[in-house]
Structures are given as C-alpha cells and as structure tokens.
Amino acid sequence: MSHLFSPTSVGNVPLANRIVIAPMCEYSAEDGRATDWHMIHLGHLALSGAALLFTEATAVEADGRISPGDLGLWSDETEAALGRVVAAIRRYSPIKLGIQLGHAGRKASSDAPWNGGQLVPPSAGGWQGWAPSAIAHNASEPPPHALDDAGLVRVRNAFVDSARRAIRLGFDAIELHAAHGYLLHQFLSPLSNQRQDAYGGSLENRMRFPLEVFQAVREITPDHVALGVRVSASDWVDGGWDLEQTIAFAQELKARGCEFIDVSSGGVSSQQKIPVGPNYQVPFADEIKRQVGMPTITVGLITEAQQAEDIVAQGKADMVALARGMLYDPRWPWHAAAQLGGQVTAPHQYWRSQPRDQKDLFGETRFGQR
Secondary structure: OOOOOOOEEEOOEEEOOOEEEOOOOOOOOEOOEOOHHHHHHHHHHOOOOOOEEEEEEEEOOHHHOOOOOOOEOOOHHHHHHHHHHHHHHHHHOOOEEEEEEEOOHHHOOEOOHHHOOOEOOHHHOOOOOEEOOOOOOOOOOOOOEEOOHHHHHHHHHHHHHHHHHHHHHOOOEEEEEEOOOOHHHHHHOOOOOOOOOOOOOOHHHHHHHHHHHHHHHHHHOOOOOEEEEEEEOOOOOOOOOOHHHHHHHHHHHHHOOOOEEEEEOOOOOOOOOOOOOOOOOHHHHHHHHHHHOOOEEEOOOOOOHHHHHHHHHOOOOOEEEEOHHHHHOOOHHHHHHHHHOOOOOOOHHHHHHOOHHHOOOOOOOOOOOO
C-alpha cells in the first residue's frame, strides 16, 4: 500500500491521503474580492484528487495585502465573494478546504510579479505597510509604520474576525501565515523586530504577538475546524530566525492547541542565501516532527510521486504540499496514484478517462451508456 495514499487527519478533520495543495497567490482579486479567476483556479484544483486544498494567502485587512490583487476576508463583500467559490466547490468535490490567513506587514503594497513585483508607493496607488519596527524590507524602500499598542489590538482582532468569517463559510482548516517574511514572521525574526518593549528582544518577547494572535483565533475556532500555522524554519541569514527558535515556537503553539505545522523557510530578508534543490526544506519538517510531535506538512520542490512517497514512508513529514508542480500538472495526484498503486476520488463526469490498465485508479466505478 502506498504511504502517500494512506488516510490521515489534521485535528478532527479526516484526510483521504497525504497530498496537500499549498496556498498560491494569484494576484487576481478585486478589492479583496474573489473573482471568476478564483472560481476557475480553485475549482479545477478541487478535482485533482488531493486531500486538502488551501486558498492563497488571504489578507485579514486591506493594508495587509501583499498586492492590490490579493484575496481578502475582512468584510461582508469579501466574504460573500469567496463564499460563492466555496459553495461551487462543495457541490462537486469532496476535497477538504483550508484557508491561509495572513498579513503582509512591511512587504505589503507590492505590484503583481508579472509587473515586476516591486513596491507600489502611496503616490502610485499603494499604501504604507505596518511592521513590528520601522525597518524597510529593502534599503531603497520607505520604512513601514511600527505598530503601537492600538495597532497590535487592531491586527489581532482582524485575524479573529477573518477566522470567524472562514468558519462561517465552512472551511475545514485555518492556517495562520507566520512565514515568508510577512507580519507574524517579522515579529519572530530579530532581523525585522528590533522593538524595545514586551514584543521585542528575547525569543519569548518576539514570539509573544504571534502566540497572542494564535491564542485569540484558537478561542473562537470550533473543534471540527483544524487550526495550524505556516512557519519559515530559517531566515537563511546569519543572526536571523533559525530551526532552534522554530522548534521552540512550535512547542509553544502545540501547548496552545495547534493541530498542524506547515514548514517552509526564508522570505524576511533580501540578504538570504537559500540552497534551493529537491527536498531542501524537508530536513526542517523532519526535525520539527521529531522534536515537537505535531502533524507536519513539508513543502518545496517536491515534484515526483516517488519523491513524495519516500518522504512520507520515511516519516520525515506527515503530508506533502505541492504548489507550482500542481499548477503544471493539475492531475498530479491521479498520476501519482497510478504510479504508486493508490486510489483517488474523481468526479463521475471524468470516470471514462480512467486508463484501461489502471481500472482501480478511481476505486469502484460503473459507467453505463445506451
């Protein structure tokens, strides 16, 4: 039996296999509202056979968007637009749905990647970001606003409000984004957090605000919705956030009821030096899983079926998440199941596509025609 296609769970949410579709920014929303692009994009990924599908990073307030085209969940209008997409997926797919809630912090107000991805200043229709400290991501950029006490309360409440909306929409899982150099990661890293108050300095202080946000969301999240966190296990910069600190953070999250951890790396500094290659982030997930004992998702240049199978079979992670590989091959789980001897759930409308030499790929299927 394939390990990749064995069942598992996050919290009280059962998963049919170990394949997760990672959050992928699409830069195609309108004032935070999901559009027809999201209906097409998420709709076809929902038919992939993966067990869990995450929406892209979804901003908890307008100033928390990475770009003007980012998805949001901060108002009745953004909730209704995303709800339309969720309802369509629920009609046709059994896939579990997760949402990644985040705040871009000092990396906000960027242009779409196909337009260069550079900072958009307020004079050109952008906005000034918020951060733990007034330190710009790049030296050529204006510094962000440093969050004061009222700002911390506002952002924390925004995460809670967006989580309530996600729960109301029927999402099965919520992932708080504390990675890739965005706001919660900015609080964790000493490279971006140079505060002199209770939220800066020591590791305990730098973890304080992300843990407060998690605790506040945990208190309103029902048992049937899994709650986890995305982390960057290393800044890949000397003196920055590292694996040892990530393990300490994960242990504190677990003590507060965190049900899964999604392990990535980098993003907080333009000085990072990342040795990118297949499985380059898997050792982080492996060590966190070993030391913390929390269900763990690994990501990053996992593209081949046997590669993913080996990661799970060797106990290096509980689940693997694919992003670009899934965009390139939206039926990746079908092809992996065919190679590894697993099964996937496919819509009835596609049963006739099952290859003759893979008659058990979709399980027991009957398709008659006069």
